[in-house]
Amino acid sequence: AVLADNGHPVTLWSRSRQTAEEINQQKTNRRYLKDVTLPEGIDATDDIAKALDDTHLVLVVVPSQAVRETVRKASPHIPDQALLVHAAKGFERSTLKRISEVLEEESPSHQGRIAVLSGPSHAEEVIQRSPTTVVVASQEEKSAKAAQSFLNNQSFRVYTHSDVVGVEVGGSLKNIIALGAGLSDGLGFGDNAKAALITRGLAEMARLGMAMGAEPITFAGLSGVGDLVVTCTSRHSRNWRAGNLLSRGHSLDEILQQMGMVVEGVKTTQAAHDLSNRYGVEMPIASELYEVLFEGKDPRQAVEDLMGRGETNELNEMIRGSLS
Ligand SMILES: NC(=O)C1=CN([C@@H]2O[C@H](COP(=O)(O)OP(=O)(O)OC[C@H]3O[C@@H](n4cnc5c(N)ncnc54)[C@H](O)[C@@H]3O)[C@@H](O)[C@H]2O)C=CC1
Numbered sequence: 057a058v059l060a061d062n063g064h065p066v067t068l069w070s071r072s073r074q075t076a077e078e079i080n081q082q083k084t085n086r087r088y089l090k091d092v093t094l095p096e097g098i099d100a101t102d103d104i105a106k107a108l109d110d111t112h113l114v115l116v117v118v119p120s121q122a123v124r125e126t127v128r129k130a131s132p133h134i135p136d137q138a139l140l141v142h143a144a145k146g147f148e149r150s151t152l153k154r155i156s157e158v159l160e161e162e163s164p165s166h167q168g169r170i171a172v173l174s175g176p177s178h179a180e181e182v183i184q185r186s187p188t189t190v191v192v193a194s195q196e197e198k199s200a201k202a203a204q205s206f207l208n209n210q211s212f213r214v215y216t217h218s219d220v221v222g223v224e225v226g227g228s229l230k231n232i233i234a235l236g237a238g239l240s241d242g243l244g245f246g247d248n249a250k251a252a253l254i255t256r257g258l259a260e261m262a263r264l265g266m267a268m269g270a271e272p273i274t275f276a277g278l279s280g281v282g283d284l285v286v287t288c289t290s291r292h293s294r295n296w297r298a299g300n301l302l303s304r305g306h307s308l309d310e311i312l313q314q315m316g317m318v319v320e321g322v323k324t325t326q327a328a329h330d331l332s333n334r335y336g337v338e339m340p341i342a343s344e345l346y347e348v349l350f351e352g353k354d355p356r357q358a359v360e361d362l363m364g365r366g367e368t369n370e371l372n373e374m375i376r377g378s379l380s
Pocket residue numbers: 071088117118119120122125126143144145146177178179180316317318320
């Protein structure tokens with residue numbers, strides 16, 4: 057919709073012919089955006105070669121675990137000069153790779169024309185043209201600027217960025233903290249608890265990010281604190297809602313089924329567990345959440361354990377917290 061608003065002809069590829077037909081005939085996609093009429097200028101197809109014919113910009117917006125297979129299918133049809141931009145917030149679970157690394161592997165001829173789009177941007181609000189700010193990061197400034205000029209408009213303000221690692225790590229890890237925020241709210245804890253989760257969550261996001269090669273300041277930006285705040289506080293967040301349902305005793309399987317959309321924070325919690333071990337970085341909140349989600353730990357006990365950790369200095373722990 058943002059691209060169509062900017063006057064670009066857009067072709068959406070869907071694996072479902074039925075969805076493509078609904079979009080073309082009724083200008084709706086009711087399963088995902090119930091009361092929305094899509095703007096003119098959007099065509100849909102289930103033919104991936106047709107969708108990519110003569111395109112200048114490819115936006116990859118499937119869930120993280122589906123990116124590799126989708127780009128593998130798309131890659132032979134993507135024109136050489138096209139920009140490849142993704143908006144997925146997660147790591148590939150089986151390899152722990154960032155999504156731009158997956159794109160580089162699956163479409164090596166686009167190296168240098170790959171970018172990530174991230175930031176506080178719930179689709180439900182973007183489609184209402186409610187003011188939204190995001191970042192687009194690429195190793196090549198030229199590519200970030202080109203993606204910016206495709207996407208930027210009066211209600212969707214796009215900043216460029218060069219720290220691909222920081223932007224991807226921030227956008228992924230914030231979902232873990234949002235699950236925790238939903239859980240905390242559901243357990244009846246207050247605003248102090250939520251502020252603590254956001255702030256201490258940001259510290260562990262930045263800690264892992266720095267170990268992976270990110271610039272610390274990136275976490276103070278839109279793809280860090282910006283997306284963290286919106287996901288921990290918005291009624292639109294699937295991650296917050298999943299955490300909230302967990303506090304009411306629903307099982308993880310039940311929740312994922314009920315949601316019917318991706319809850320990236322679940323697989324990201326597993327990935328963060330492995331990454332924190334790989335890099336020797338302490339991530340107390342992610343680690344407690346891992347035990348709640350996958351080892352049946354009582355969430356109240358998890359909160360007690362977080363509150364009962366050894367006495368420490370805020371700044372030291374923010375920067376240096378390590379497993380050793
Ligand atoms: N929904 C939002 O407001 C935002 C989502 N994101 C990120 O974008 C990514 C996608 O999120 P959503 O669109 O919300 O997820 P979703 O679960 O609502 O929908 C994803 C779309 O991908 C399709 N899909 C799933 N698996 C597929 C596969 N194997 N092959 C082809 N198509 C497949 C689904 O049919 C659906 O149309 C996630 O990484 C999410 O974190 C980023 C910013 C905002």
